[in-house]
Each structure stands twice: as structure tokens, then as C-alpha cells.
Amino acid sequence: MEFDDKVPIYYQIEQYIDREIITGNLAPGDQVPAVRQLALTLTVNVNTIQRALAELIRQGILVSERGKGNFVTTDTMVIAKMKRRVIETELAKTYEHLAGLDMAPAEMVAALEAYIETREEGERHE
Amino acid sequence: MNEALTIQGLSYRRNQKQILKDVNLTLPDGQIVGLLGANAAGKTTLMRLIAGSAIHFRGTIAVAGETEVALRKSRVSFSTQLDGFDANWRVGQVADVMAMLFADFRSEDYIQLVSLLGLSQKQRIKRLSKGNQRKLGLAVTLARRAQLYLLDEPFDGIDVMTRKAMLNSILQWKPETATMVISDHHVEDIERLLDQVVVIKDQTVVAQEDADNIRAQGQSIETYFESFYGGETHD
Amino acid sequence: MTNMGKVTWQLVKERGHKLLQLLGLYLLVMMILVVVSLLGRLGASELFGIGVSFGMLTAIAGFLSLAVSQERVWVSNRWRLVPIANWKLYAASTLANVVATVLLWLLLGLIILALAMVKPVQIDWPIEAVPFALSFGCLFLVMLLLLGCLISLAHMLSLMITDFLPGMKEKWLKGLLTFGVVLVALKLVAWFFDGISWLFRVMGFSATAVDYSTGTALTAQISQVIIVDMWLAIAIFLVGSVCLSLVNCYLLRYWVETKQAQQTA
Numbered sequence: 001m002e003f004d005d006k007v008p009i010y011y012q013i014e015q016y017i018d019r020e021i022i023t024g025n026l027a028p029g030d031q032v033p034a035v036r037q038l039a040l041t042l043t044v045n046v047n048t049i050q051r052a053l054a055e056l057i058r059q060g061i062l063v064s065e066r067g068k069g070n071f072v073t074t075d076t077m078v079i080a081k082m083k084r085r086v087i088e089t090e091l092a093k094t095y096e097h098l099a100g101l102d103m104a105p106a107e108m109v110a111a112l113e114a115y116i117e118t119r120e121e122g123e124r125h126e
Numbered sequence: 127m128n129e130a131l132t133i134q135g136l137s138y139r140r141n142q143k144q145i146l147k148d149v150n151l152t153l154p155d156g157q158i159v160g161l162l163g164a165n166a167a168g169k170t171t172l173m174r175l176i177a178g179s180a181i182h183f184r185g186t187i188a189v190a191g192e193t194e195v196a197l198r199k200s201r202v203s204f205s206t207q208l209d210g211f212d213a214n215w216r217v218g219q220v221a222d223v224m225a226m227l228f229a230d231f232r233s234e235d236y237i238q239l240v241s242l243l244g245l246s247q248k249q250r251i252k253r254l255s256k257g258n259q260r261k262l263g264l265a266v267t268l269a270r271r272a273q274l275y276l277l278d279e280p281f282d283g284i285d286v287m288t289r290k291a292m293l294n295s296i297l298q299w300k301p302e303t304a305t306m307v308i309s310d311h312h313v314e315d316i317e318r319l320l321d322q323v324v325v326i327k328d329q330t331v332v333a334q335e336d337a338d339n340i341r342a343q344g345q346s347i348e349t350y351f352e353s354f355y356g357g358e359t360h361d
Numbered sequence: 362m363t364n365m366g367k368v369t370w371q372l373v374k375e376r377g378h379k380l381l382q383l384l385g386l387y388l389l390v391m392m393i394l395v396v397v398s399l400l401g402r403l404g405a406s407e408l409f410g411i412g413v414s415f416g417m418l419t420a421i422a423g424f425l426s427l428a429v430s431q432e433r434v435w436v437s438n439r440w441r442l443v444p445i446a447n448w449k450l451y452a453a454s455t456l457a458n459v460v461a462t463v464l465l466w467l468l469l470g471l472i473i474l475a476l477a478m479v480k481p482v483q484i485d486w487p488i489e490a491v492p493f494a495l496s497f498g499c500l501f502l503v504m505l506l507l508l509g510c511l512i513s514l515a516h517m518l519s520l521m522i523t524d525f526l527p528g529m530k531e532k533w534l535k536g537l538l539t540f541g542v543v544l545v546a547l548k549l550v551a552w553f554f555d556g557i558s559w560l561f562r563v564m565g566f567s568a569t570a571v572d573y574s575t576g577t578a579l580t581a582q583i584s585q586v587i588i589v590d591m592w593l594a595i596a597i598f599l600v601g602s603v604c605l606s607l608v609n610c611y612l613l614r615y616w617v618e619t620k621q622a623q624q625t626a
Contacts, residue, residue: 200444210439
């Protein structure tokens with residue numbers, strides 16, 4: 001997995017797991033791979049993985065069961081809240097980028113709608 | 127919890143030159159620490175002093191609480207211990223010799239590491255490419271169950287694929303409570319593995335920082351390291 | 362911590378391997394000469410003479426090989442990083458050399474004996490000569506031990522000095538230093554022997570007892586006196602070796618570092 005070397009790695013791992021949950025690769029109640037396994041898969045230090053998991057457990061997104069491992073929470077409210085947060089982060093980034101191009105909020109909305117329409121048309125033609 | 131490494135007031139001279147001066151460093155258990163510094167800054171010398179290859183120093187060095195040199199050696203696995211091996215030996219023979227000389231050497235681990243790194247038990251050391259020799263050195267170093275691992279520029283002159291295999295070996299084989307110090311003057315090689323960063327400059331330790339704390343300030347480790355050199359480029 | 366016995370055993374194995382190669386060479390040469398002799402081209406006593414001299418040559422080569430192996434141990438990371446006290450490493454290496462030397466001499470002796478049996482040769486071996494020969498063997502062994510300690514001392518001192526002085530990049534300067542150390546070492550040896558002669562004179566032994574040339578006609582009485590003198594010398598050499606070894610262990614522990622790889626620091 002590629003990492004941004006200017007952002008704390010534990011944070012990027014949190015984001016990675018959030019995404020896995022959002023996309024459904026990790027369903028509610030699923031067991032998260034063991035710490036060592038994750039470390040190997042992502043080529044990251046074990047301590048960093050543990051730090052990320054600890055934070056996710058603190059946020060309630062993951063639940064730790066003694067002796068069994070870490071599991072995705074079954075609490076759909078928590079997951080929905082997390083999804084909203086992730087989406088908002090993306091929107092914030094896009095907003096910053098477009099604002100940097102000197103676009104007003106109304107322009108942004110219009111441009112996005114137009115873009116989506118063009119895209120869907122293109123997909124219909126394939 | 128024992129500290130993996132405690133160095134106090136370490137000074138070392140050689141050939142009438144001051145190589146290290148008043149070094150103080152404490153490393154906790156279970157961490158991967160990057161030892162960064164320009165060429166000839168003293169990284170190798172520091173490792174040699176910790177491991178016991180270099181002896182005439184002032185100050186104290188304690189590994190897992192032990193200062194006595196023979197006990198320190200039993201706690202440290204240093205990547206140069208392949209130096210002096212008969213080049214005619216086969217990869218498999220190395221294990222027998224190491225097991226005889228080091229009580230903490232695990233032959234089963236060595237065999238797995240060697241195969242993970244793509245080496246064959248039957249090859250003779252002298253027939254191995256430089257990259258493969260380095261891999262063998264890494265396998266020997268990691269197959270020992272030590273409390274402190276010292277890897278001196280393990281990726282020097284290594285191609286990308288070999289480096290990936292070596293990084294994976296390190297991640298897979300480092301015991302949880304052991305601390306590993308990896309020196310490199312090419313930071314990008316090891317950046318993402320590091321818990322902590324220690325910078326050596328002007329014969330002493332000028333900085334010791336948590337790696338993710340550095341990144342939390344929006345810097346890459348590389349940029350952080352370069353900031354000590356005021357923008358000069360070092361290869 | 363590693364067991365000293367294991368270190369010794371590993372050293373004996375490795376050095377023994379090298380010595381076996383030398384021995385193999387000697388055996389090969391001897392076998393060729395035996396064939397030549399059986400073909401009538403070489404007399405029995407000539408064969409024996411060559412066998413003994415080549416045997417001594419092999420023994421000398423063996424000594425050199427062992428000395429080089431020993432000196433390598435002090436400066437290679439492979440041995441110095443073994444978790445064992447420095448003095449134990451020194452003792453293990455020295456012991457391994459002694460054991461390897463004895464084994465080499467035994468094997469050489471056996472080959473020469475076989476040689477004598479294949480082509481019987483006329484030699485007068487009075488029975489008194491056996492304890493004499495054994496004592497002489499021990500004496501020679503201990504002399505080599507002392508010599509080995511001296512070589513280590515010279516080597517370690519030169520290492521200590523070159524590490525201390527500013528970067529000696531000029532090879533000739535290093536050579537000069539080694540030459541100087543060797544001179545000092547030889548002077549020490551000369552003093553040592555002067556000391557022994559003085560000691561013997563004080564204790565009432567004659568000068569001829571110090572000079573151990575072997576006469577062909579040894580009566581039981583004379584040989585007994587000489588054997589006692591020999592063992593005295595053996596004891597003195599042993600003491601000398603122990604003293605030098607103590608110095609060497611000190612240097613090894615506090616001064617002698619391993620070779621560094623090509624890059625600096």
C-alpha cells in the first residue's frame with residue numbers, strides 16, 4: 001500500500017480500515033485481520049498498526065474481544081457516523097481545491113452536477 | 127519495563143580524531159528506530175560500540191540493563207557478524223556454525239528466513255551476488271533471538287525487489303519486545319517502518335523523535351532529516 | 362553466553378580442516394616417493410630422510426597456518442561478537458592451536474612410521490631415547506606456544522598503536538612500525554633466554570645442559586640429567602607463555618578492536 005510520507009502512518013491506516021468498512025470489504029461483525037498479518041500486508045510496523053487499532057477501538061468503530069481479536073462493530077449508527085465523517089473529509093478536500101480555483105459555492109454545485117450528467121451519459125453509450 | 131539501550135556520556139576517539147562525543151541515548155523495548163546521519167557521521171561506530179566490536183570508549187553503554195561486554199554481546203545481534211566466515215561454506219553450513227557459537231540462534235527460523243529471502247541451502251557464500259550476501263547477513267542476524275538488533279545500512283546497494291523481501295523479513299521476524307536499530311543514509315528506504323528517529327550529527331545525537339509526531343507536523347522523515355543539514359545535499 | 366568448550370571445538374574443527382589439507386599434500390608426496398622407492402630409484406634411508414624433512418616442513422607450514430588463524434580471530438567480528446569473555450576466547454584459540462598441533466604431529470609421526478615399515482631402514486633407537494624424544498617433543502611444543510604468544514603480542518601491540526596514531530595511510534609507515542615491534546619482540550626473546558642461562562648458572566647446571574643438541578650415543582645417566590633439565594626449561598617456557606598470555610588478554614579486552622568494513626565510521 002502506498003503511503004503519504006507527510007501524514008502520520010497510524011492515521012492513514014485508520015483511514016484504510018474505515019474505507020474497508022465503508023466499501024463492505026469488512027462487514028459489521030467481521031473479524032479484522034491479526035495485527036501481525038496487517039503489518040505484513042501493509043508493510044508497516046506492528047506498533048503503528050496497534051496505535052491505529054487502539055484509536056479505532058476508542059472511537060467505537062472496532063470492538064476488541066479478549067482472546068479472540070478485533071471485530072468491526074455491529075452498531076450501524078456508529079458506522080453511519082463514520083461514513084459521514086469520511087465523506088465530509090473528501091468533500092472538504094474537493095471544496096478547498098475548487099475554492100483554490102476561484103470558484104464560488106454555487107458554481108461548484110453546478111459544475112459537479114454537469115460533470116455527473118456527462119459521465120452517466122458516457123457510461124450509457126458504452 | 128527494561129530499557130533496550132541506555133547510553134550515557136559516550137565519547138570515542140580513534141586515530142587522534144574525535145568520532146563521538148558525549149552521546150546520550152535511551153531506547154525503549156519493542157521499537158524500530160532509524161539511526162540517521164550523513165556518511166561517516168559515526169553511525170557504524172556507534173553500533174560497533176554497542177555491539178562490542180569497538181572497545182576503548184568513555185561513558186557507559188547498557189543493553190537490557192547489562193554493561194559488561196560479554197553479557198552485552200549475548201543481548202545484541204549485529205549485522206556484521208557474517209564478516210570472517212569462510213567463503214567456501216554453504217548457506218546451510220552457516221546455520222550449524224552459528225548454532226554452535228550462539229545459544230540464542232534458532233536454526234528453524236534461519237531456514238525459514240533463508241527460503242523467504244529466496245536463497246538456497248546449498249549455495250556457497252562466494253557464489254552469492256552482493257545482494258544475496260546481504261540477504262544472508264540479514265537472515266543470520268534475525269535468526270538470533272536477541273533484545274537489540276543492529277542493522278548497519280542493510281539496504282545499501284540493494285535493488286527494489288530485494289529490499290521489499292528484506293523489509294518483509296524484518297517485519298515478520300522481529301520479536302515483539304525486541305528493539306531494532308537500522309542505520310541508513312537513504313531515509314526513504316526505511317521511513318515507513320520507523321517508530322522513532324535518531325539523528326547523528328557533529329559527533330553526537332542531535333535529535334530523537336517519534337516518527338509519526340514528525341509527520342503530524344506535515345513533514346516527511348526525509349525532509350526532517352535534511353533540515354539538519356540546512357538544505358545541503360548529501361548522498 | 363556461549364560455552365568455552367564449544368568455541369574451542371569449533372576452532373579445532375576449522376583449523377583441523379586446514380591442517381588436513383596440508384597433511385594430504387604431504388601424504389601424496391610421500392606416496393609418490395614410496396612408489397619411486399619401490400621401483401628401486403630411491404634408497405630406504407634416503408626415503409626416510411626425505412620423509413622426515415618434508416614432515417618437518419609440513420609441521421612448520423602447519424604452525425604458520427595456525428598462527429594466521431589465531432591472529433585473524435582477534436580482528437574478525439565473527440569471533441569477537443560471540444558472547445564469551447575475551448580471556449576465554451583467547452584461551453580457546455590457544456588451546457585449539459595446541460590440540461591441532463599435537464594431532465598434526467601424531468599423524469605426521471604415524472605416516473613416517475608407516476614409511477619406515479614399508480621400506481625398512483636401519484636406525485639405532487636405544488630404549489632410553491623414547492622418554493628423551495617425548496620430552497623433546499613437549500619442549501618443542503611449549504617453545505612454539507611461547508612463540509605463538511609472542512606473535513599475538515606483537516600483532517596486538519601494533520594494532521593498538523595504529524589505532525591510536527593519526528590515520529596511517531602510508532603503508533611504509535605501518536611496515537616500519539611492524540618492523541619496530543618485531544625488533545622489540547626479538548629483543549624480549551633474547552633477554553628471556555639470557556635470563557634462563559643466568560638462572561641455570563645460578564642453579565649449578567652446566568652450559569651444555571642448556572644447549573639441547575642430540576648426541577647419537579646417549580647413556581642412561583646423561584639422558585636422565587638432560588631430561589630433567591628439559592622439563593625445567595618446559596616449566597620456564599610455560600610460565601613465560603602464561604605471563605605473555607595475561608598481557609595479551611588484557612590488550613584483547615581493553616584495546617584490540619575488530620577490522621572495520623571499507624566505509625569509514
